[in-house]
Amino acid sequence: MIIDTARAVFAEQGPAATLDEVARLAGVGAGTLYRHFPDRDSLIHAVLADTLERMIALAEEARAEETWAWDALDHFVHGCAGLRLDLLVSVAGAQVHRVSATPEINEGRARLLAALDQIVHAAHDEGALRLDVGSGDVMGVVGLLVRGLPTLPADLGDELRDRAVRLVLAGMRAHPAPTPPGEAMTAEELSRRLAKQLDG
Amino acid sequence: MIIDTARAVFAEQGPAATLDEVARLAGVGAGTLYRHFPDRDSLIHAVLADTLERMIALAEEARAEETWAWDALDHFVHGCAGLRLDLLVSVAGAQVHRVSATPEINEGRARLLAALDQIVHAAHDEGALRLDVGSGDVMGVVGLLVRGLPTLPADLGDELRDRAVRLVLAGMRAHPAPTPPGEAMTAEELSRRLAKQLDG
């Protein structure tokens, strides 16, 4: 699937990835890629739309699988982090205003927000989510946190992101922080692991 | 100053900005830019180093101006958001491993972590910061949150980021959430403001 390959290539190689590379890894000719996606924006649009669908599915899955709404929220936010949307967002960067102003994207966004809204309202009713935190906040936080930290080695970036996700969920909790993030990530630890990157 | 122009151009035009554009806006010839920064990595390195200096200065300023360590932490995190590091990080993306593996950058990172460590330890001693949150967590959160949300109109992105920053600070707080982020950003509000973007 070209879209999956595109997502992977953008995530791996960054915004500078060439579409020829996408075509090659997808196992098709360059012409075939361009037949399906006449220009770069078109491909980005398709990846964005596909990503929205995955997020919607994730929200519905979270609601269905978890008993408590708070757990569904936790499931959704951690799940988004696992989608590796990372560099896609930055790839989209410049083009995204143009690209995302389509009925398809907007309709997808609306569906996602609706699905998330149910979770958020239920979590409010449970008394687990602060009433001054809305579904817009959840989306904003997801948009910021699901990205990786490209300046860091992947595993360290993933760990820091998971800790940040837990912290923000703790901040959203109506009552005293229920999800301690474990051992503190100290400056010594961070320095030590960055040093390994330079050696490796 | 070429470095400031470069930061501004990358922030405005995204990763696709050409160095010719940087030179033009800086009011110098392309040759002059290359005299100072022999290649693209060199310019990115200079911007990263300059950014580190600003963050270090911000940490020291926060420590000096605030009485309570918790307030200094808040000052620092919110201040980083104001540096508009946004797109710089994504620009750096692919090149950054190469670029950031220099003595200058590493020494700067060490100085920043040291300055931040003082704030974090003091906040621990105050009892305001959860003991399981370290300076590495603060740096990770800053790295994730200072970026904008390129898919959203700038003012909405800024507001969501500020709310996320407050939430994460609330999650770091040792005792029940001290900084309520005000009114919830509901799905309705988010949808309404996104709709305005499409109309405008």
Next chain:
Amino acid sequence: MIIDTARAVFAEQGPAATLDEVARLAGVGAGTLYRHFPDRDSLIHAVLADTLERMIALAEEARAEETWAWDALDHFVHGCAGLRLDLLVSVAGAQVHRVSATPEINEGRARLLAALDQIVHAAHDEGALRLDVGSGDVMGVVGLLVRGLPTLPADLGDELRDRAVRLVLAGMRAHPAPTPPGEAMTAEELSRRLAKQLDG
């Protein structure tokens, strides 16, 4: 008919027309076009051969319908101008040496020259055509004049071409110019009509 479509497309869109466009307008798939004409030269060859047939038919019609050979010559030359061979010739351009070196094209040319020769000899016998003008001259003049003037609006180009055709026929006439081209096309008139083009 693919050949007619090809002639029309080349005449309308110029040499840059794609064969996909020809296939689309002819209402067939690209594969079908290539089944009939294995490559671009093959299609051009077919259009050239078809055009030759039309010119031969025109020469024979002129001979049959006109009492005087001079009138038949006039009929043929003006008739060629109406075939809209225009851009075809320029399309052929680069490929034409290769393409026209086939028995079919050469045999067609020979038949056309033979038909024209009869007209020319009869016109010599009538005393209407200068003896120093041969059928080769007629073919050459036709080849030059049937093309349009692409830099001009179509109607003005057509009018100038018709006037040029009349002038050259006048020059071929054995005795003083028998076919005055009417009012002179003055520079003022030409400028005025070109100005209209820019306005419209």
Next chain:
Amino acid sequence: MIIDTARAVFAEQGPAATLDEVARLAGVGAGTLYRHFPDRDSLIHAVLADTLERMIALAEEARAEETWAWDALDHFVHGCAGLRLDLLVSVAGAQVHRVSATPEINEGRARLLAALDQIVHAAHDEGALRLDVGSGDVMGVVGLLVRGLPTLPADLGDELRDRAVRLVLAGMRAHPAPTPPGEAMTAEELSRRLAKQLDG
């Protein structure tokens, strides 16, 4: 000079010539060509403008060097044929409406028509040029005849064009044809020479 090379390449290789080929033959890099002429239209425009200048200079030269206005007219028309505008016109084809709708081109056309008008009026006064032939006719005829006959070998095409030019001048002459084009180009002669093309 890139413009001269472009004219030559278009004349030699036809409309399909690549701009890289133009650059290569001009002895510059592709980038240099694109610096001077940002797109294909821009290069065509420059060649058109340059050609207009040459025609204007030719009209003025003809007027200055010839005693009789008729001879100046003859000089101009034959001179244009020597400019090898040939394929340029067909290259321009599709693009030319866009390209020629510029102040520079229009001003050049006006100057050319003015220069030609003087010759035409003087030739009218001499009694040598038919009064029903204007400068617009001369321009139209030039536009049609200066082109080569791409379907023929170059030398044969040149000869037929020269004969056509003489015929049209004869047709413009107020009194009986003054410029016999020599021996008739017979069908036999034409066939014989075309046969040589196939052998060679």
Next chain:
DNA sequence: TATGAATGAGCGTTCATTCAT
């Protein structure tokens, strides 16, 4: 030292041609 024109490798894109259905 500063300049900006020249360079040319490399990318996005097109389209003549093929081939599985």
Next chain:
DNA sequence: AATGAATGAACGCTCATTCAT
């Protein structure tokens, strides 16, 4: 036989980098 999606070579064009002035 007809189709139209897939192919990939080739072209127009860009832009990081160099160098003569």
